[in-house]
Amino acid sequence: MPSLLATTPEAEYAPFVLTGVLLTLIIVYLMSKLGGELSKRLDLPPVLGELVGGVIVGVSALHLIVFPEAGAAATDSLLMTTLQWLGDLDAEAVAHIFTSQSEVISVLAELGVIVLLFEIGLESDLRELGKVGYQAAIVAVVGVVAPFTLGTVGLVVFFHVPIIPAIFAGAALTATSIGITSKVLSELGHLKSTEGQIIVGAAVIDDVLGIIILAVVASLAKTGEVDLVNVVVLIVSATAFLLGSILLGKFFNQSFVAIADKLQTRGALLVPAFTFALAMACLASVIHLEAILGAFAAGLVLDETDKRKELDQQVMPIADILVPIFFVTVGAKANLGVLNPTVPENRAGLVIAAFLLVVAIVGKVVTGWTIFGKPGINRLAVGVGMIPRGEVGLVFAGIGSASGALSAPLEAAIIVMVILTTFLAPPLLQLSLKNQESITPEESDSEEGENAAVPVVK
Amino acid sequence: MPSLLATTPEAEYAPFVLTGVLLTLIIVYLMSKLGGELSKRLDLPPVLGELVGGVIVGVSALHLIVFPEAGAAATDSLLMTTLQWLGDLDAEAVAHIFTSQSEVISVLAELGVIVLLFEIGLESDLRELGKVGYQAAIVAVVGVVAPFTLGTVGLVVFFHVPIIPAIFAGAALTATSIGITSKVLSELGHLKSTEGQIIVGAAVIDDVLGIIILAVVASLAKTGEVDLVNVVVLIVSATAFLLGSILLGKFFNQSFVAIADKLQTRGALLVPAFTFALAMACLASVIHLEAILGAFAAGLVLDETDKRKELDQQVMPIADILVPIFFVTVGAKANLGVLNPTVPENRAGLVIAAFLLVVAIVGKVVTGWTIFGKPGINRLAVGVGMIPRGEVGLVFAGIGSASGALSAPLEAAIIVMVILTTFLAPPLLQLSLKNQESITPEESDSEEGENAAVPVVK
16 A cells, blocks of 8 residues: 655645745735835825835845745745744755745735736726726827837947847836736725726736737747747737626626525635636636736626625735735845945946836826827826836846846846836826826715725624 | 846746646635535535545545645646646646645645634634633543543554554544534534533643644654653643733733724734734744644634624635635545555555544543533533544644554554544534534524624625
8 A cells, every 4th residue: 555644845844834934924914014004104005115015024135035036045035044943954954945935925926916906807897997998908009019119229229239138128118017006096096087997907908918029029039030820829819818708797797696696605705706716817827818817807707796895895805815915025026236336237237227217107108198088087197007017027027037138237127127117106106196086987986996995894 | 146037947837836726726616615515405514515525626536636745746636737738848847836736735725724713713702711621621631541542552452553553543543623623613603602612622722732642652653762851841832822822812902902903004903913813823833833723822812802803704704715725625635545445455454443433433422421510511512523633633644654653554544533533523513413402601692603604794
């Protein structure tokens, strides 16, 4: 009989992995609350504080939360050295525990942004989104074309960067972090305003465009030519997925409610809804789209049901627990060391970074002026809302780095651009929305959006 | 400048790990709902259905959810072979993804049982628990001594098992799965009855005793003698932890409420409470107690605050999402193959298993008759509530197996005993509680306990 309980490193180190995850989560929640509350007192969006809180415990400062993807070893992690001391572990054990713990936290962070987009989908309205669909599409396309062209041409002309790395940098400029923007909009109670819906719609379309651009650029860097079949497959599957979700929204609703009504055990509404969100996320990820797009689509579909409010209230605590993991780890992964001008190696990168930052802001802000037929709309806010590159920009930089196409200064410059747009966008967006009467389809919905900033428990 | 975005296997396989986790979670939720609902229709505790649902997708049947700790390879996992086909991956990549995905699911399951015990703590009452404290302590001690003595002596006398493995088997018989018992009690609305509080109290004490026994037995198997210092340290730290929690319950409450009241961002109550639960779980785990004991203590402490109801309502959706992962994976890990009498190797084990099962049931059921000063108490229910060995019993068997002390038939017998007590306990407990008027301290509290079986949203 084969042993049923063979000991593997996994089993032996399991208690330490759990302790490592628990310690990381405790740090994440402490920093997210400290940062968020401080930000709120300073009249800034709380999410900015969560990002800064992440920076403090991350690779830039305290080294409590670091990740092997960024080249960190277990010995770089203050948390791991503490655990090594607590558990009297050898170096090999700590390396194993570090990898496992980091993978768990990374997946929890991804589940966090999945739940965030599910919640944003639940708070968005398919019909309202449809009404601003054309505008959102134009904003997205201009927000891709403008920074890409300006960035690529500028790098080649002014900085004599070769064409392939210039295209990579240009591609990184096209991204929009839907997570950061939608979180700020939600915190400010502007998610349901016309501006908010245009930004969210454009960010979704931007995400799809970004995935297509990434596929083009990656195959260009790898083989020197574009894999057309792959690109066509991506475009077709992305379109089919988005249209399919909208159709599903019309038909699946009622059967979902019927199923949920029949269930008698705990979590009768939440568990099927959450399963549906994960299934859509999984489907999106299998057809090479981003998982968060699937979760957003699932939220849109379930928003059409009459269980919406009840579901919203039950998803909220889950978001409260999972979403901070995402924002704090984004902050923890941002290496602000590349911003230090006293390090000679950084200087070349910082000059390019300054150029990329200008392009990154201008290229997105102009999109606000492409909106037509909406007199009185806050064009600046729409443009500013598209600025944060966030994790999407880092993915571009990461793939560029892996392909070996990027020089060290250019890579650093892209990272600086991503970090600065991510951290500048929340206060800029708040500023551009301040003292404005938002154009909201329904006044009652707008109020609810503002309440979303505090837990609603009746 | 060191590359900030070096590609490691972790980064390269990350999307597949996420897809693997999402697929596993989808299967977990489908099986937990299918099993739970079917169980409910058959008038059985839903948790039994979740366990059986786990068995169906686990190592015993469909091989969708299997774990490397139990000796499974990536090629044994139907989910991994599907992912390999979807992503066109090589064997090495799949092995890496399998390990990562399993670690993530294992940690999520552990977070599930941590949240479950936090919730049970929130629903328990420190004063009520104090009132039954002596009874619970006696039930726990008898429930450890009786099965240990009967089992060890019986194995030596009737089956001529050497003394060290006999002691291991005896130790595995002492465990009580607080998770399974408290979930069934909560589902039946009996958590707050006197019987329920005695069972929960005894299970907590049993857990502490179990950890001490485990330390004794493990050092006995390793060095042939007992490491007295270690045992004394464990007893002192366990006692200090439990008494410290109770003291904390009296003083920390008010400062906790004051902090939560001052917070203005989302999750103002939930995030500090959850952080406290994780910190207590972490502390328990660092001093070599079980993490779930810390979470239970945290629940007890916060139960004393006037935020109790609000918190309870916000913890519920998190429990709905995380707890099923625990029960379904417990089922998935249970290898029912050892029950098959047509396999000749199993027969020797099955005879010992039958003996262990009788000892396991009798040794716990007798504990009900040790209760004094509570006329009219359901003694049978208390005894039956202590029967399930669950994950705690498997930990004993696993450590015994790792030490090399157990023969294959004895190891199989222990596993059979653990599986059968775990699966038999929920229906037996329901049966023994049926048609009884429970003795409840406050009638209103009991009603609330019953409502806990359905999501409470007002």
